[in-house]
Amino acid sequence: MSPEKMTTMANQIATFFASQPGTDQAERVAAHINDFWDPRMRRQLLDHLEAGGAGLSDLAIAAHPHIRVPAETA
Numbered sequence: 001m002s003p004e005k006m007t008t009m010a011n012q013i014a015t016f017f018a019s020q021p022g023t024d025q026a027e028r029v030a031a032h033i034n035d036f037w038d039p040r041m042r043r044q045l046l047d048h049l050e051a052g053g054a055g056l057s058d059l060a061i062a063a064h065p066h067i068r069v070p071a072e073t074a
Helices: 003-018 025-036 039-050 058-062
Strands: none
Touching: 003 025, 003 039, 003 058, 025 039, 025 058
């Protein structure tokens, strides 16, 4: 997936959860990504976050510690 598409998708998820009540929006963004993004997509997002997360919203960046690292495949 292109980095632009991935950034757009992550930001759309963050925008939705930012509108929800509570104080656990970052965890909810990460839970959605963990549940619905395949391991390759999560790996790409994590790599992008570790490189600075250009273009990602503050909430998408805040979800970083809660996104599960995919198992390495041989």
